[in-house]
Amino acid sequence: xxxxxxxxxxLVVHEGDTVxxxxxxxxxxxxxxxxxxxxxxxPTFLFMLTSSGIEKKSGRLSSILDKKELSSILNITAxxxxxxxxxxxxVEAVRDDKIIFGKGTRLHILP
Amino acid sequence: NAGVTQTPKFRILKIGQSxxxxxxxxMNHNYMYWYRQDPxxxxxxxxxxxxxxxxxxxxxPNGYNVSRSTTEDFPLRLELAAPSQTSVYFCASSxxxxxxxxxxxxxxxxxx
Numbered sequence: 001x002x003x004x005x006x007x008x009x010x011l012v013v014h015e016g017d018t019v020x021x022x023x024x025x026x027x028x029x030x031x032x033x034x035x036x037x038x039x040x041x042x043p044t045f046l047f048m049l050t051s052s053g054i055e056k057k058s059g060r061l062s063s064i065l066d067k068k069e070l071s072s073i074l075n076i077t078a079x080x081x082x083x084x085x086x087x088x089x090x091v092e093a094v095r096d097d098k099i100i101f102g103k104g105t106r107l108h109i110l111p
Numbered sequence: 112n113a114g115v116t117q118t119p120k121f122r123i124l125k126i127g128q129s130x131x132x133x134x135x136x137x138m139n140h141n142y143m144y145w146y147r148q149d150p151x152x153x154x155x156x157x158x159x160x161x162x163x164x165x166x167x168x169x170x171x172p173n174g175y176n177v178s179r180s181t182t183e184d185f186p187l188r189l190e191l192a193a194p195s196q197t198s199v200y201f202c203a204s205s206x207x208x209x210x211x212x213x214x215x216x217x218x219x220x221x222x223x
Contacts, residue, residue, distance in 0.1 A: 036154065038212065043154050101214050 002027045004091050006102035014110050017079050021105045023089035024071040033072050035063055036088040038104065043088055046074070076107075084109045113137055117202050117215035124192040124222045132187040132218050134202030142205045143185040144169075144212065145177065147198040154201065160185055192222045 004025045013019055023033065032050045036043035047056040049065035049072060056063050062075045076083055086104040093100070115136045124130055136143065141162045146154040156169030160179040174196060176188040185204075189196060199219050203212040 043212070045154065 002091075002093060002100050004089055004100045004102040006087075006089050006105050008105060009103065010106040010108070012108045012110060013079060015079055015081060017109075018075065018077045019079060019107060021074040021076075021087050021089075021107070022071065023074070023102055024069075025089075025091045025100075026070065027091045027093045027100060029094040030067075030070075031092040031094045033065055034090045034092070035072070035074050036090065038086040038088055046087075079109045081109045081111050083107060115202055115204055115213050115215035117200075117218050119218060120216070121219045122221070124189075124220065126192060126194065126222060128192050129188070129190050130192070130220075132189075132200055132202075132220075134185045134187065134215060135183050136185075136202075136204040136213070137183065138204060138206075138213065139182060140204035140206050140213070141182070142207055142212075143179065144203045144205075145175070145185070145187045146201045146203065147171065147196075148201060148217075149198050157187065157200075189220075194222050196220065197222045 007022045011019060032048050034048045035046040037046055047063045049063060054065040060077045063072060065072045074087060084107060086106050088104045089102040091100050118133045144159045145157040147157055148154050155171050157171055157175050158166055158169050158177040160166045163179050163182050166177050166179050179185050199217050201217050202215040205212045
C-alpha cells in the first residue's frame with residue numbers, strides 16, 4: 001500500500017532555531033514529491049522535487065530529495081514566528097495519477 | 112470511517128458540458144474545501160465552506176459553483192466546461208480553521 005509518513009508530527013522550537021522536517025514514502029512509480037505550508041485556510045505550495053531536481057532552495061527554506069532512501073527533508077533556518085504552520089508532504093505517482101499526502105508536521109515557533 | 116471521499120475518480124468532458132464533482136466527509140468537520148492542482152503547480156483554492164449553508168470564494172472561483180446543504184456533502188459544479196479547467200481536483204475537510212486538513216483522493220478532469 002502506498003503511503004507517505006512525516007515526522008515529527010509536531011515540533012516546538014524557539015525563534016532563531018533551525019528545524020528539519022522529514023518525509024518518507026513508499027509509492028509505486030514515483031513521479032514527484034511536493035511540500036506545502038498550511039496556515040489558516042489553505043496549503044500553499046513550497047517546493048516540488050523530481051528526479052531531475054532533487055534540491056530546491058528559497059530564502060531560509062530548502063529541501064532535498066533522497067531517491068535512494070525514499071525520503072525528503074525540509075530545512076528552515078533562523079526560524080520566525082511566521083513559520084508556525086502545518087507542513088504537508090505529498091508524493092505523486094505515475095501509475096493511477098494519484099497523489100498521496102502525509103499527515104503533516106505541526107511546527108510552532110515560540111518568540 | 113471513510114474520511115473524505117470523492118467521485119468520480121476520472122472524467123472526460125467536452126467543451127460546454129456540465130458536471131458535478133461529489134465530495135463527502137464522515138468526520139463531522141465544519142470546514143470543507145475544493146482545490147485544483149495543475150501539472151507542476153501547487154494547490155489553488157476554488158471555494159470553501161465553514162459550515163452548512165455557508166460558502167465563500169477562494170483564489171480561483173470563476174467557472175465553478177458550490178453548495179453546502181449538509182455538513183457531510185460539498186459538491187462542486189462546473190456549468191460550462193472549458194479546456195482551462197483540465198486539472199486534478201481535491202476536496203478536503205478540517206475540524207476548523209488552522210487545523211489539519213484531510214484530503215480526498217482527487218478527481219482527474221480533462222476537458223477537450
